[in-house]
Amino acid sequence: MKTYTTQMDAAKKGIITPQMKDVLEMETISEKELLKGMAAGSIALPANIHHKNLKGIAIGKGLTTKVNVNLGVSKDCCDFDLELGKADMAVDMKAHSVMDLSVSGDTRAFRQKLVEKMPVMIGTVPIYDTLTRTGKKGYDITLEEWFETVEIHAADGIDFITIHAGLTQKVVKSIHTNPRLTGVVSRGGAILMEWMIKNNKENPFYEHFDRLLDICEANDICISIGDGLRPGCLKDATDAPQIEELITLGELTKRAWARNVQVMIEGPGHVPLNEIEMNMKLQKKLCHNAPFYVLGPLVTDIAPGYDHITSAIGGALAAMHGADFLCYVTPAEHLRLPELSDVKEGIMASRIAAHAADIANGIPGAMDPDIKMGKARFELDWEGQFEVAMDPEKAREYRASSQPEEETVCTMCGEFCAVKRTRDVLIS
Known part of the structure; x- marks a missing residue:
């Protein structure tokens, strides 16, 4: 009989779950270290109770650096079979997770297929899917509709969800007093900011964070707390809005852990090489050593068509200084939806970066x-x-x-x- 609610709860009780056994088979970390890290929150093991064929993969302190692959359809490129092909390629090429960012068509059917066939972690951004599911403008979405989507993704077996809960009214004001060159480049962040401004209300996921935790605890979903104000160019890196939001992410992390809900923190973005180490250490400090999930970081803005390289350079340095999870970037970044060949290039670039960092960090067996x-x-x-x-x-x-x-x-x-x-x- 199951005597724990979530993977974190099990760790606090000293219980080794089947998913933890998977982790111990693929990592060099000891059972004691794994339990300690998961109980403290420095290690996350996303594993929705409805994802039946999942092979447990953990992210965080003392573990190998993990790689995520983004995929999904848009209105202009809506070929779900192609996206399933990308998912198969991701698994074949040893990526550790797949994020479905689809914003058109029958997103639920596609999501359910992914969960059914993928043995790796699956992530989503319910904020996107709320607009697709309802067909409404972002600012017309109701509180119930936001949370209905989260509940649907939970029931479908999604292991981690990106929620931009730290984008508060206070943080939005910071953008006005600290103008940015590229504004808000996070899709989820932009959608929520528009909703907040047009409705003159607080971020629904911040104001009702406990309701979000209820869903995540019941289904054992890891919250990947999104960085709605990640910098979209080097000029905006490490500015006041980014740091203001990061402080809030740290506060939300502690609230989630108190409910035995696992957390990852999402990070920048576009960052100059000389600021990457500082960003990694700042995140770890402000967010209490929660696993750090970064997009890139991209170390220059002027290489469209080669951003898998700009990302790999930043990713290797970021992982050497504390990042735990690299979100791949393809050559198509900033230009179009990636093709299969782009996906392969992106995966390889990120895997190389992750492996280089594991060697630098002295992970046993990495070399x-x-x-x-x-x-x-x-x-x-x-x-x-x-x-x-x-x-x-x-x-x-x-x-x-x-x-x-x-x-x-x-x-x-x-x-x-x-x-x-x-x-x-x-x-x-």
């Missing part, structure tokens, strides 16, 4: 595949290199596309191969 690669390269063992590569298929294609005269080397150096020369001198 093991790199050591295997170094050994295979010195032995001129091409098959061994492919086996340990993050993307064996691409590595094989490149190798096959340009064959050398001597099969042990490559066409970059040929007879001038330093490794072959060294082996001939040292080993022969």
Whole structure:
């Protein structure tokens, strides 16, 4: 008989859940450390009770850096089969979660398909879906309609939901006194800000946060508290509105933990390299070491078409200094809905960033595949290199596309191969 309400409640009671057993199989953390981190809130294990085929994955202190893949349809590009293909690719390429951001069509049917077939965590933004579901303008949504959508997503088995509960009236005023170059770039943040201003009311998810916690506790949903005022350009990074909202996110975190509801904190955004470490440490301090989920950060604004690279640079540095969860960015960011090829590039860029950070953070075993690669390269063992590569298929294609005269080397150096020369001198 189940004797706990949520994963956090189980951890506080010293109970190892089936999902925790999954985590212990894939991480090097000890059972004691996992329970301690989850009880304290520094580790989150999103696992909705209705997501039956979920394999538990945890995010936070002492764990490997995780990668999320965003997908979903829009009015202009509404092909649910294509999005399911992206989800399958995400799982095949070892992403740890999928977020459905669909804003058109039969979103519930698609969401239910995702939950039914995906073994990884599923996240959503109910604020978007409320507009799609009701067909109303954002400012015409009622309080009941906001929460009805959350309840629907809970019943559908969504493991974590992004809710921009920290965008209060006080924070909105901060935007007026601290003008921004790009204003509000968060879709959820912009929708709620419009609702608040046009209705002259407080953020419904802030004012009725306990009602949100009721739903999350009953279904064991992790709240990913959204950063409605994340900077949308380098000029706006680390400004007063962003920090004002972050302080509120920290307050909401403690309220959620008191109800045994798990929390992640979402973070920027567009941040210059020299401000990333400060942003990570500030979040951890103000939000009591809750797991940090970042979009990027993107370290320059002028590389559309290459933002998977600008994001990977920022993501590696962010994860080295405290970020726990990287939301992938594709080459299509800021330009269009990503295609399958964009999704692959985005996943690989984020996985590389996450792995680089795990090595820098001294995660036990993180460097093991790199050591295997170094050994295979010195032995001129091409098959061994492919086996340990993050993307064996691409590595094989490149190798096959340009064959050398001597099969042990490559066409970059040929007879001038330093490794072959060294082996001939040292080993022969």
